[in-house]
Amino acid sequence: MIRAAKLLPGEPSANAGEGASGQLSHHLGREVRSLRHARDMTLEELGEKTGLSVGFLSQIERGLSNPSVIALHDIGKALGVNISWFFAENDSGPDEERAFIVRANRRRVLHYSHGITDSLLTPYLDGQLELLLSRFPPGATSGEAPYTHIGEEAGIVIAGRLDLWIDGKRFRLWEGDSFTFKSTLPHRYRNPGATETVVIWAITPPSY
Numbered sequence: 001m002i003r004a005a006k007l008l009p010g011e012p013s014a015n016a017g018e019g020a021s022g023q024l025s026h027h028l029g030r031e032v033r034s035l036r037h038a039r040d041m042t043l044e045e046l047g048e049k050t051g052l053s054v055g056f057l058s059q060i061e062r063g064l065s066n067p068s069v070i071a072l073h074d075i076g077k078a079l080g081v082n083i084s085w086f087f088a089e090n091d092s093g094p095d096e097e098r099a100f101i102v103r104a105n106r107r108r109v110l111h112y113s114h115g116i117t118d119s120l121l122t123p124y125l126d127g128q129l130e131l132l133l134s135r136f137p138p139g140a141t142s143g144e145a146p147y148t149h150i151g152e153e154a155g156i157v158i159a160g161r162l163d164l165w166i167d168g169k170r171f172r173l174w175e176g177d178s179f180t181f182k183s184t185l186p187h188r189y190r191n192p193g194a195t196e197t198v199v200i201w202a203i204t205p206p207s208y
Contacts, residue, residue, distance in 0.1 A: 025111040026063035027088040033061040035079045049078035066113045070143030083208050084125045086110060098123060114140040130206035134199045136191035146186035151207040154180035160197030164189045183207065
């Protein structure tokens with residue numbers, strides 16, 4: 001009989017790696033592996049720093065699983081980068097647009113577990129503002145544990161519902177509701193509804 005491996009905090013269940021969209025991020029895995037090698041760090045050492053299992057980290061690096069939002073935050077922190085480091089490069093368009101415009105078909109996208117996606121709406125990340133379009137399938141969550149980072153963030157729910165925990169308090173937001181908080185406060189979120197939740201998210205400075 002094969003026993004199911006015990007999941008560590010931030011690890012999705014075995015059937016959640018691809019998420020609702022079924023898209024696995026091979027680019028993300030390559031970036032994690034190359035950064036880890038650049039830091040001369042073993043999988044075991046990365047596991048110790050993040051609290052994630054070696055098996056799960058290996059699956060991420062091989063493009064077999066997507067991490068949760070919190071897991072990727074912890075991986076980035078252990079490797080010395082923000083989550084934004086892992087956005088896949090895309091065709092940025094004509095030279096005259098690149099510093100100002102992001103066309104809908106040229107957005108850089110991050111895929112997480114449970115089908116969550118973040119699309120980068122700003123053309124670069126070396127300024128003072130980061131703008132994201134986040135999509136959460138029904139039941140999708142950033143993770144069971146809250147996380148923190150530097151900066152401030154704000155957002156507005158474009159569609160669906162959002163449960164948002166800030167410093168231990170839970171708020172339910174509906175379409176048209178907006179929010180703001182200091183990113184140094186522990187926070188997490190999930191889609192409690194039966195339809196997709198869409199959120200426009202602003203973070204300053206780009207630290208997510």
